[in-house]
Amino acid sequence: MADPTPDPKHIGDRSLATGYSALVHRLSVILTVAVFPLIWVGGLVTTYDAGMAVPDWPGTYGWNMFAYPASTWLFGPFDLLVEHSHRLLGTLAGLLSIALVVAAFRNDGRPWFRRWTLLLLLAVIAQGALGGARVLLDERTVAMIHGCTGPLFFAMAAATAVMSSRWWIERPAAEASSQTALGQNATGPFLCWLASSLLVASYLQLIVGAQLRHVTGSVPHSLFKGFVHMHLGLAGLVALIASGLLLTCIFNGGLPARVRRAVFLVFAAVLLQIALGIGTWIVNYALPWAELNAWLASYTISAKGYWESLVVTAHVATGALIISLSTVVALRAWRSRATSTQVPAN
Amino acid sequence: MRRRSSGFSPQGQGGAEVKHAVALGQADSCSAIPRNQIEMFLVWKFRHLASRGLPARWQTATRAAAFRALIVVGSLLTMAVGCNRQQPSFEPNRVLAKRLELSESVPMEQATADVGQALEVLFGTPDTPKWPEFLDGEQPLISRERLARAGGAVSSDEEGRHFGLFREHCVSCHGTNGDGLGPTAALLNPYPRDFRLGKFKFKSTPIGSKPTRDDLKQLLLRGVVGTSMPSFSLLEDEDLEALTDYVIYLSIRGELERRLLNEAALELDFDGGERVFDEAAKESDPELYAEQMLHIQSQTQRIAKQWSEAESQVVAIEGPPAELPVGRWVDLRAAESINLSQMPDALEQSIARGKQLFQGNVASCAFCHGPEGAGDGQQNNYDEWTRDWTLGFDPRDPEALSPMLEEGALKPRNILPRNLRLGVFRGGSSPADLYRRIVFGIEGTPMPALPMKPDNPQGLTANQVWDIVNYLLNLSDDSLSTATTSDLEGSSQAKNG
Incomplete structure (x- = not known):
């Protein structure tokens, strides 16, 4: 099977000749928006150790998933609510992916994009199967893998939204043309590589974070400590790359607004994530030097407490958001650069 | 190349x-x-x-x-790829085995294997914990049903009942066998408690006694402020009971393991063919098997008996005398019969006496906690959980530590005296909690039990201890004494009005 990953230069040539489909784009955006709560609820499943709240799959306590009584689901135990909601939201993502494939095959002229939507559908099916395997095998390692691939699907959905947008298909050529005429180099290779590095670093960071989150009693404390140090080191790297992107945006006024906005967003998300990361450690384990401060010394962690769960789950969801935003920045940057180098000056 | x-x-x-x-x-x-x-x-x-x-x-x-x-x-x-899919198991006490191997110059592999075998026969595995039948008395120490709920893998049912509670809530810090060597342990301060010594800090019984079930349950409910030990107050009562059972189970199991390893190192002749336990002997030499099992059972019963006796060893704390106001201790029945206008003076005098006692030689609090209670006294002590495995060598000696750290021991840390000025007391902040800490000390730490009259003529009286309590409460919050007195007056007026 050919590599479906789009090559920006080739995409530029072909997409210029194809029309923009509002339906495909809207479906992509809806899918992306729908996956974010799915990630949140998935995070809650792990936070509340609710992965085995429904012991069967794909059914729910012997019922067809969709026919499971709402009274039990909505007003029953909280674990059941989050696990079953996660499954239903996953199904919604699957249905939206199917609709997207149909819409793409009917309305989008780009063969590679059609194949991409098929890949997206395969990814959501695989993700669902992984979730099912986690339940049927009752295996935390599978839960960890499921937790790592979820944000990957979120990033794929975000990429689909970018690649189906009017800007992707029509605007870069016009922007590049006007910028070249003004003598500005719109998007340099540095920013493109920086954005790609952010994507890779933030995903690695998520994988290491998953090792901490899905830790089992058999993991030696030395290994866990190593993962924590690695997580801290990667956090520094992600912050450094995000700062580099921000500075590049500030000092390069010729960047397309879409790239700039995405960079500002991802930088804000990284700042938020650092704060949430510190918060996550405090609400899980307290600080090792709590005695230095009266407030920290008087803080008692509440197991499964509302704020504790919110902070931890928000940290997970923001991590996934950073990966998706990095994908958006990288794609827009590469797209902007690819088209600007192809359009001759007037 | x-x-x-x-x-x-x-x-x-x-x-x-x-x-x-x-x-x-x-x-x-x-x-x-x-x-x-x-x-x-x-x-x-x-x-x-x-x-x-x-x-x-x-x-x-x-x-x-x-x-x-x-x-x-x-x-x-x-x-x-799932290479950590092995079933959870109770790891042997390798640190103690190594310490015994080095101090007694005896190989411990066989003893460790024998003890592991015996423990599995008696106590099962993390997935299927067992409670020995010979420990069933008139009042069972723990319930098998609750033990099963606390052990095993994490899940919940349609009614919201949770299973695998220990793995869900405790294992990442305290470890599968309660050794305090869970994955997160190295990064926590203080280190998570090792249940296997059978020592618990905060309890209503004197040093040397086991805590009661209620002590453990209260600790779960309250958590330990300023540490990584959370409050489990949001859990159902039956979950707390199950976790309490499981902690007792792990503690008894771990303490038995320690006893058997010590016996093996100090008393048995492995070269001469002696064994702690040999399951194969059940078939080949039933008499030997029965003898070994009988000995192990008697050791287990001794440990379990200490737990069963804990309830009878609880020391009730009587309140302070009516004429002595104690911060946060509001006994309105007594307050009605005393002159409230004199309370601030009485409290002030009590605090002053408490300060003198705190800095004096009998209570000797200042030696560790510093003259003003800022925790800046001696800084070089270790708790008993560290002393246990560093017995016979200097915990600061990296060469001596190395083999122990390789077996999973955590780098020794000094146990630092608490900064009492923060107003945070890990074992509880009520006057009764403080009184108990002062009189009975804190198990496993350098905080000793105070000498008390009349047992010790040089010791303190109960009223003097209440003076120290007042001083401590005043140390942590200067406005506390005033507030308490005004609360008292307000409450009394409300009653009279």
Whole structure:
């Protein structure tokens, strides 16, 4: 099977000749928006150790998933609510992916994009199967893998939204043309590589974070400590790359607004994530030097407490958001650069 | 440039088995091979490949970084492909075995294996914990049903009942067998408690006694302020009861393991064929098996008896005398019969007396906690959980520590006296809690029990201890004494009005 990953230069040539489909784009955006709560609820499943709240799959306590009584689901135990909601939201993502494939095959002229939507559908099916395997095998390692691939699907959905947008298909050529005429180099290779590095670093960071989150009693404390140090080191790297992107945006006024906005967003998300990361450690384990401060010394962690769960789950969801935003920045940057180098000056 | 890398070789250190197993595609090969062997094999393989046809500059400059990266990637991959799918097991007390091996110069492998076997017969596994029938008395110490709920894998049912509670809430810090060596342990301060010594800090019984069930349950409910020990107040009562059972179970199991290992090192002649426990003897030599089992049962019963007796050893704390106001201790029945206008003066005098006692030689609080209670007294002590495995050598000696750390022990840390000015008392902040801490000390720590009259003519009276309590409460919050007195007045007026 050919590599479906789009090559920006080739995409530029072909997409210029194809029309923009509002339906495909809207479906992509809806899918992306729908996956974010799915990630949140998935995070809650792990936070509340609710992965085995429904012991069967794909059914729910012997019922067809969709026919499971709402009274039990909505007003029953909280674990059941989050696990079953996660499954239903996953199904919604699957249905939206199917609709997207149909819409793409009917309305989008780009063969590679059609194949991409098929890949997206395969990814959501695989993700669902992984979730099912986690339940049927009752295996935390599978839960960890499921937790790592979820944000990957979120990033794929975000990429689909970018690649189906009017800007992707029509605007870069016009922007590049006007910028070249003004003598500005719109998007340099540095920013493109920086954005790609952010994507890779933030995903690695998520994988290491998953090792901490899905830790089992058999993991030696030395290994866990190593993962924590690695997580801290990667956090520094992600912050450094995000700062580099921000500075590049500030000092390069010729960047397309879409790239700039995405960079500002991802930088804000990284700042938020650092704060949430510190918060996550405090609400899980307290600080090792709590005695230095009266407030920290008087803080008692509440197991499964509302704020504790919110902070931890928000940290997970923001991590996934950073990966998706990095994908958006990288794609827009590469797209902007690819088209600007192809359009001759007037 | 071709050269053979030094270091790990698959033939030399088990890599051949790894390669063989992987080549055969054995379904369970991963669970049969220790993960670190796979990682070592990956490192060796990488070195082997890296040494072929690559520029010397690359090999020397970036190899170290590449090795580190490979170890990381290898760890991630081995975890990702599910090589940590082995069933959870109770790991033996390797640290104690190593300490005994070094101090007594006896090999401990056989003893460790024997003890592990005996413990599994009596107490089962983390997935299927057992409670020995011979411990069933008139009032069972723990319930088998609750034990089963607390053990095993994490799940919940349609009614919202949780199972695998210990794994859900405790194992990441306290470890599968309650050794305080869970994955997160090295990064926590203080380190998580090791239940296997059978010592618990905050309880209503004197030093040397076990805590009551209620002590443990209260600790779960309240958590330990300022530490990584959370409050489980949001859990159902039956969950707390199940967790309490499981902690007692692990503590008894761990304490028995310690006793048997100590006996093996100090009393048995392994060269002469003596064994702690030999399950095979059940068939081959039933008499020997019965003898071994009887001894192990009697040791277990002794430990369990201490737990059963805990309730009868609770020391009730009577309140302070009516004429002595104590911060936060509002006894309105007594307050009605005393002159409230004199309370602030009485409290002030009590605080002043408490300060003198705190800094004096009998209570000697200032020696550790510093003259003003800021925790700046002696700083070089260790708790008993650290002293236990550093017995016979200096915990600051890296060479002596090395073999123990290799067995999983955590780097020793000094137990620092509390800064009492923060107003945070881990064992509870009520006057009664403080009174109990002062009079009975804190088990496993350098905080001793105070000498008390009339048992000790040089000791303190109960009223003097209440004076110290007042001083401590005043130390942490200057407005507290005033507020308490005004609260008292307000409450009394409300009653009278």
